[in-house]
Amino acid sequence: MTDVEQMLAQVAESYNTMPYESHAFKWCSPAYIRAAAYLYGVDLPAVQYARVLEIGCAAGGNSLPFAFMYPDADIVAIDIAEAQIAEGQRIVKQAQLKNISLKNMSMTELPNDLEPFDYVIAHGVLSWIPKQTQTQIFRVVEQSLGSNGGAYISFNTYPGWRARESLRDLMLWHSRGIEDLQDKVDRAREVIPFLAEGVSPHNLLQAAKEYLAAQLPDCESQDYYLAHEYLELHNHPLYLVQMTALAEQANLRYVGDAQPKIECPESYQLTENKEFLTLQSSAKHAIAQQQYLDFAVGRSFRKSLLTSNRHSQEAFNKPDFSRLADLLFAGSFEAFATKKEGVKKYRVYDKNIKVKCAKIQAMLALLHQSWPRPVSGRDLLRVAEGAKQEHVRTEDALKQLFMLFPLEMSRSYEDLPACLQDLYSGLIPGAATIMAARYKEKSSIAEFNAWYSSSTAKVNKTDLFVVETLEATKSPLRAADTLEQAWRQNSYLPSSIKLRKKIAKNPEKYALRYVQRVIDRLHKYAMYI
Structure with a gap:
């Protein structure tokens, strides 16, 4: 060898x-x-x-x-x-x-x-x-x-991994001499409180180390991340x-x-930063310009x-956002009112994005209404054109939408899977199989949605029974009937004592509600269309 x-x-x-x-x-x-x-x-x-x-x-x-x-x-x-x-x-x-x-x-x-x-x-x-x-x-x-x-x-x-590299070095040093991987991970976890509270203010990397400590997973179910991201033999x-x-x-x-x-420098508020632009413009090639941007951020x-090299087309030096009109987009962005007139707030991951532009608001509304199915870039432009905001070009509004929000994206309708085509209704292919494997066999393979994003949301035995029944029957009504019959035999009852009492009085009504609740949850995450 x-x-x-x-x-x-x-x-x-x-x-x-x-x-x-x-x-x-x-x-x-x-x-x-x-x-x-x-x-x-x-x-x-x-x-x-x-x-x-x-x-x-x-x-x-x-x-x-x-x-x-x-x-x-x-x-x-x-x-x-x-x-x-x-x-x-x-x-x-x-x-x-x-x-x-x-x-x-x-x-x-x-x-x-x-x-x-x-x-x-x-x-x-x-x-x-x-x-x-x-x-x-x-x-x-x-x-x-x-x-x-x-x-x-x-x-x-x-350059960003330099700070993480020092964290990796610390974890490897603290766990030196330990061969068992689980013991090594347990030992490495001991440095996290030190990173959060024990780094001297004289350390130039203090802020970075505190930030990284907050990002590290604190649960045993993610030991694999520490093991392979920070303790792996090779990380280059x-x-x-x-x-x-x-x-x-x-x-x-x-x-x-x-x-x-x-x-794009505008993603980092660098378009008017003269020092950055001067340095970046000194680069003769697009890749060198990107390297300066990596240093900046x-x-x-x-x-x-x-x-x-045999491909018939060479890439542009930078993305051409006029081409956004030719693509398909999807996203679920619920709007919330704010105290400021004309401004709406959208929750995206762990932060709120406030939007004043009526054109962007109109596009977000159409995307949310259509979710999880996509909307063409040209339809987004049309709905934006109808919004009264003369000082913002519609094409610029579409670009701002793309820059601000995490949109799903496809090149054409032909590229969409069957589950995102107009006539499809039901669970996306593979959803029941993967969910059952995670619940019953503790599989490490995560659930996915129609737009190729992962989900590791926990399901209980009643939820899984509904999912598997929906997969087998292809009918919410038949799934509710099957659930009702199971409940009448004291099987797959939810853990809530309060809900069990309601089910005992009217199992048919609550079986329908329960199935619809599961469907609504899966639809929200694009796992049921």
Whole structure:
């Protein structure tokens, strides 16, 4: 066994010992990649019949959603951790999926005679493999990618990862000499209070360390994150210019980030910062300009899109937001009134966004009304045009919407899965299978929605019974009837004593309500259409 093979075996053993939670990540959905690449002037293959290769797929949490929602696609997903692949293979077998192959192998073991792939995805791999093998991943991508295909490679990046690197060094130092991975994680957790309260004000990184301490997961269910993000044997961040140099050596071209707005100075209030603009303008190439932006914002993670040098189109130097009109968007943004006239507030993740522009408010209302189905960029422009706000150009309002809000995105109606087409009604494909696996088998594969985002919301046994019955009957009324009959036999009753008493008096009424409550919750998260 060579030194590199031995190092890869150690990485595999680490993930076999403590598997990583396997999630769908919307930025590396082929449909999203295709839409993002279009903003950079690059056309990629339609996704309905696409061939997709995922390198480092864990248990398949990112590839399985694509297999469920695009039955005519062809997916090959590989990972060096045998335990994770076995978990994903169980799902493939249970669901009788015929369009995906999960294989326990290294990227260097891929056969040379595979047909070219339309999309090659490597999320969370580049920074976590031995430094000696980082060049290989680009060679494998280039060899596997079709001439007009697209690739996605994410990685930890400098300069932002410098602060996290000092945290990693501290955790490794504090847990030195401990071999057992769980014991190592437990030991590493002891530094978190120190980071939050014990760092001297004379330490130039005090604020950064306090911030990072607040971001670290404080529950045992996320031990895997500490183990693999901070205690892994290999973690080798790269500057953007270093990553693109490796890509160019392998005959790959940089397109841009899968999240185009992060490559725009206006996302960081830098458009009027003369010092930044002076420095950035000194760069002769777009990638060098992006490197200056990374220094300015302290970027720590990138999600890069690449094509082969054989691709017929070269990317624009920056995203062309006039192309937003040609895309489809979705989002659920409930408006709340504020004390200020004409201003509405929208809750997005853990913060509130206040919007005064009537055009943006009109577009948000249409998106919310249509959720989870998409709205075309041109329809958003039309509804915005009807709003009275003459001093804001409609095209600028659409760009502001894109910059401010986390929109789901697709290139065309043809790229939408069947569950987002107009006539579809019911659970999205695969939802019941994955939810049952998480609840019954403690699977590490997270639930996903129609827009390729993960959810790890907890369900109880009654919720799961409803979900499985909805999957089997395809009818809310029949699901309610089945639930009622189960309740009459004292099965699948909710834990609430108060609710049980109500059910005893009128099981038919409350079965209907309970099923509708489950549907409403799943619809909110785009898991029931």
